[in-house]
Amino acid sequence: MKRTNGLSGRKHSAKRTILIVEDNEINREMLKEILSEQYSVIEAEDGLIGLELLKKNFRNLSLVLLDVQMPRLDGYGFLEQYRNDSLISSVPVIVTTGNTGSDDESRCLSLGASDFVTKPYNPNVILRRIEAIIRLRED
Amino acid sequence: MKDSLIEKFVLKFPNDTSFDALKAAVAEERWDDAFAAVHTLKGVSLNLAFERLGASASELTEVLRPQNSAGRDLTTILGLFETVQEDYETVIAQLAIYSA
Numbered sequence: 001m002k003r004t005n006g007l008s009g010r011k012h013s014a015k016r017t018i019l020i021v022e023d024n025e026i027n028r029e030m031l032k033e034i035l036s037e038q039y040s041v042i043e044a045e046d047g048l049i050g051l052e053l054l055k056k057n058f059r060n061l062s063l064v065l066l067d068v069q070m071p072r073l074d075g076y077g078f079l080e081q082y083r084n085d086s087l088i089s090s091v092p093v094i095v096t097t098g099n100t101g102s103d104d105e106s107r108c109l110s111l112g113a114s115d116f117v118t119k120p121y122n123p124n125v126i127l128r129r130i131e132a133i134i135r136l137r138e139d
Numbered sequence: 140m141k142d143s144l145i146e147k148f149v150l151k152f153p154n155d156t157s158f159d160a161l162k163a164a165v166a167e168e169r170w171d172d173a174f175a176a177v178h179t180l181k182g183v184s185l186n187l188a189f190e191r192l193g194a195s196a197s198e199l200t201e202v203l204r205p206q207n208s209a210g211r212d213l214t215t216i217l218g219l220f221e222t223v224q225e226d227y228e229t230v231i232a233q234l235a236i237y238s239a
Contacts, residue, residue: 024155024157024179024180024182024183025151025155026151026152026155026183026187027150027182027186029148029151030144030148030186033144033148034144035148037158047167049225067182069182071175071181098178098181098197098200119181119185119186120185120186120188121186123144
């Protein structure tokens, strides 16, 4: 198959699916809006629900977008369980956060996250990073 | 962030509960809850391009961050919260005018 631009070579097949794990409704809806043209989206409002959805759907998921600061189970707790499960850790995670400190970034990456994007969301940056991570995984 | 995307979501901000959660947590001196709430408020504000509110919320976030608990004092927290509250009320008032 010839790839012309990004992942568009797959445009006639089903959309890839991304799991958004973010507790704030406005942030979650904004991410969904950014992604919805190119991807199918499923949503979780905290880390516990996110982990359940990931375990249930990991075969069909291309990527997880994960917030850090969340009730019940935060992004770090999510990643600690994620990295110890070889099945769900096959799905790459990009962390989204308002933190800009390199310690947070380093901690997330050491827990198995593939990449890190900060708020405010830049739609182009988010879409390009998602595309790069998915392509890396699928190649 | 694209302006069209911000416009689509900005009028939802008055229904966001993070400021109310912050106010209640500060009043009851529940600092971990206050940190979680102001961190969320900061993230939403940054995404919606509320720069002043994002900046004041960011400053309070750093003071309330659990790792910084040793250096906290109540006067500093309340002073920063007051600024966040003023910035929040300004945004809400502007949105009321915008949507009228």
